[in-house]
Amino acid sequence: MAVFAFHQLEPFAGKSTTIRRPREFAYFSYDDEHVLHPLSDESLSYYYPPFFNTPGVRHPPVDLSAGFQTFKQRDDNVDEHLDALLDTLQAHEERELERLQCEHGEGDGRLEHVRVKTDVVTWRGMVTKILTAAFDDFNEFEMNATCFQGTIFIEENHSNKTAQKNSQNNQRPRPGQAPQEMMQYWGYKFETLSVLPRPWAEVSRDAIESREHAIVNNHAQYCSVVRTNIGTTSLVIAGEVDCVLGSKPRSPEDPIPWLELKTSADLQDNSPRELVKFERKLLRYWAQSFLLGVPSIAVGFRTPDGFVTRILELSTQKIPTQVKQGRWTWDGNVSINFTAAFLDLLKRTVTGDGVWRIRRVKGQKVIEILKVEESGTGNIVKDSFKKHRERL
Ligand code: A3P
Ligand code: MG
Ligand code: MG
Numbered sequence: 001m002a003v004f005a006f007h008q009l010e011p012f013a014g015k016s017t018t019i020r021r022p023r024e025f026a027y028f029s030y031d032d033e034h035v036l037h038p039l040s041d042e043s044l045s046y047y048y049p050p051f052f053n054t055p056g057v058r059h060p061p062v063d064l065s066a067g068f069q070t071f072k073q074r075d076d077n078v079d080e081h082l083d084a085l086l087d088t089l090q091a092h093e094e095r096e097l098e099r100l101q102c103e104h105g106e107g108d109g110r111l112e113h114v115r116v117k118t119d120v121v122t123w124r125g126m127v128t129k130i131l132t133a134a135f136d137d138f139n140e141f142e143m144n145a146t147c148f149q150g151t152i153f154i155e156e157n158h159s160n161k162t163a164q165k166n167s168q169n170n171q172r173p174r175p176g177q178a179p180q181e182m183m184q185y186w187g188y189k190f191e192t193l194s195v196l197p198r199p200w201a202e203v204s205r206d207a208i209e210s211r212e213h214a215i216v217n218n219h220a221q222y223c224s225v226v227r228t229n230i231g232t233t234s235l236v237i238a239g240e241v242d243c244v245l246g247s248k249p250r251s252p253e254d255p256i257p258w259l260e261l262k263t264s265a266d267l268q269d270n271s272p273r274e275l276v277k278f279e280r281k282l283l284r285y286w287a288q289s290f291l292l293g294v295p296s297i298a299v300g301f302r303t304p305d306g307f308v309t310r311i312l313e314l315s316t317q318k319i320p321t322q323v324k325q326g327r328w329t330w331d332g333n334v335s336i337n338f339t340a341a342f343l344d345l346l347k348r349t350v351t352g353d354g355v356w357r358i359r360r361v362k363g364q365k366v367i368e369i370l371k372v373e374e375s376g377t378g379n380i381v382k383d384s385f386k387k388h389r390e391r392l
Contacts, residue, residue: 001368001369001370001371002345002348002349002368002369002370003366003367003368003369004341004342004345004366004367004368004369005365005366006133006134006338006365006366006367007365009134009331009334009338011341012134012333012334012337012338012341013331013333013334013337014333014337015333016332016333016336016337017230017231017336017337017340018229018231019228019229019230019231019336020227020228020229021228021255021293022226022227022228022237022291022292022293023226023227023228023252023293024224024225024226024252024256024293025092025116025225025226025227025252026038026039026088026089026091026092026225027039027040027041027088027222027223027224027225028040028084028085028087028088028222028223028225028238029041029042029043029044029220029221029222029223030043030084030219030220030221030223031043031219031220032217032219032220033219034074034219034220036084036087038084038087038088038090038091038092039088039091039092039095041222041248043220043221043222044222044243044244044248045191045195045196045197045222045242045243045244046195046196046197046198046199046200046243046244046246046247047194047195047196047243047244047245047259047298048194048195048196048200048203048208049194049298049311050062050190050193050194050211050300050308050311051311053310053311061303061307061308061309062193062300062307062308063306063307064185064186064189064190064193064263064300064302064306064307064308065178065182065185065186065189065305065306066189066212067189067213067214067215067216068182068185068189070215070216071185071188071215071216071217072215072216072217072218072219073218074218074219079158079379081155081158081379081380081382082121082122082123082153082155082380082381082382083382084223084238085121085123085223085225085238086121086381086382086384086385087384087385088223088225088238089116089121089225089236089385090384090385090388092116092225093114093115093116093388093392094388096113096114097114097392100113100114112392114392115149115389115392116236117150117151117234118151118227118234118235118236119151119152119233119234119235119343119347120151120152120153120154120233120234120235120236120343120346121151121152121153121154121235121236122153122154122155122235122236122237122238123154123155123156123237123238123239124237124238124239124240124288124291124292125156125239125288126141126143126154126155126156127235127237127291127339128284128287128288128291129141129143129360130338130339130342130343130367131287131290131291131335131336131338131339132283132284132287132335133338133360133367134330134334134335134338135280135283135329135330135331135334135335136280136283136284137362137363138362139360139362140164140360140361140362141156141160141358141359141360142156142157142160142161142357142358142359143155143156143157143357143358143359144156144157144355144356144357144358144372144378144380145346145350145355145356145357145358145369145380146350146354146355146356146376146377146378146380146381147350147351147352147353147354148377148381148386149389152346152347152350153377153380153381154358154380155379155380157357176304177304178304178305178306182306183306185216186263186302186306187261187262187263188216188218189216190261190263190300190308191242191243191261192211192214192216193211193212194243194261194298194300195242195243195261196208196211199246199247221240222240222241223238223239223240223241224238224239224240224241224256224258224292225237225238226238226292226293228291228293230336230339230340230343231336231337231339231340231341231343231344232340232343232344233340233343233344233347235343237291237292239288239291239292241258241260241292241294242258242259242260242261243258243259243261244256244257244258244259245257245258245259245296255293255295256293257295257296258289258292258293258294258295258296259294259295259296259297259298260285260288260289260294260296260297260298260316261297261298261300262281262285262297262298262299262300263299263300263301263302263308264278264281264299264300264301264302265301265302265303265304266301266302266303266309266310267301272327275326275327276327276329279323279326279327279329279330280329280330282314282319282322282323283323283329283330283335285297285299285314285316285319286316286319286320286332287335289316290316290332294316295315295316295317296313296314296315296316297313297314297316298311298312298313298314299311299312299313299314319332320332320333342367345369346358346369349369350369353374353375353376354371354372354373354374354375354376355371355372355373355376355377355378355380356369356370356371356372357369357370357371357372
């Protein structure tokens with residue numbers, strides 16, 4: 001077993017290690033029924049807020065509870081492993097292969113270039129947990145990892161996630177607090193009220209207004225697949241992006257103006273306790289957005305009973321400096337160096353055949369990497385992906 005201990009954070013302090021701007025090279029959509037469409041952008045959404053902040057103008061608060069009874073909610077108890085990401089990588093590699101064969105003919109030595117070579121393949125959520133671990137004593141996680149063709153594939157250990165969720169759902173709301181399911185609905189309702197299915201210029205006024213009555217459905221998603229580097233580790237990370245500001249640039253070289261949507265209880269009295277709590281939230285917002293190269297975050301501040309009264313747009317890149325100038329409850333450079341060091345240990349540990357568990361127990365300042373299966377790749381790398389790779 002390898003143990004990554006972080007009782008002291010000094011070793012991670014100082015300037016951040018090298019990082020490479022995440023670049024999208026593939027994407028996929030889930031449709032309204034949660035059917036996967038690799039390399040399709042059909043579920044891409046466009047930002048158009050429910051109201052604009054105009055100085056001196058008060059707009060009516062937006063009710064996020066409306067339509068709760070008709071919420072078409074996805075059952076996330078199904079263990080999806082890395083399947084959608086692997087199907088998309090396969091489709092991407094097949095498309096590249098076809099392109100190369102058209103250009104150079106069969107049997108060309110370039111076929112080896114088609115395989116996406118990287119140290120790590122995983123969901124954005126997994127790296128977010130590592131990136132926030134140093135400063136989040138509440139976080140706990142279990143992941144499964146395996147090495148296949150020189151790449152470490154990491155998935156969430158789903159049985160542990162279900163146990164965690166059940167314990168969360170059993171928590172009773174505090175007096176004056178809305179039930180957990182309602183607060184979760186507010187997040188999706190805010191998304192529905194803040195996006196359009198096509199760029200604003202192509203959408204009629206009626207279509208914008210009809211969002212208010214649309215059934216909230218969280219089955220559809222657009223997920224971006226990016227390449228990035230943290231320290232000496234190259235990663236392919238996939239995660240959902242909520243919407244784009246304007247539209248996607250024509251050139252794949254240009255950064256995409258993604259925007260992440262969040263709802264948050266509004267600050268009541270700016271007390272130190274409240275500010276510390278909000279900085280903790282900012283850590284999660286920043287980590288999640290930083291990893292996919294999402295430059296902006298729109299926070300819909302709401303009343304305790306779910307009415308959005310103001311929307312604050314944040315620049316992801318500026319968040320760590322803002323926090324440093326505030327209560328300084330976390331440090332972005334430390335988080336990045338911590339993640340780089342952890343990934344180095346992971347690369348030294350997860351080698352050869354077998355399955356490893358990556359685990360952090362809540363409150364403990366260690367991440368353990370222990371081998372749980374001596375051979376195979378568990379359920380992490382699906383057979384159809386292995387067969388595809390054999391053909392390459
Ligand atoms: P909020 O973030 O506004 O609360 P995301 O912000 O990642 O795009 O997720 C969209 C919404 O999904 C969240 O909106 C929240 O309602 C719900 N959600 C995401 N992660 C969750 C979690 N771990 N537990 C409960 N709900 C979650
Ligand atoms: Mg989202
Ligand atoms: Mg969001």
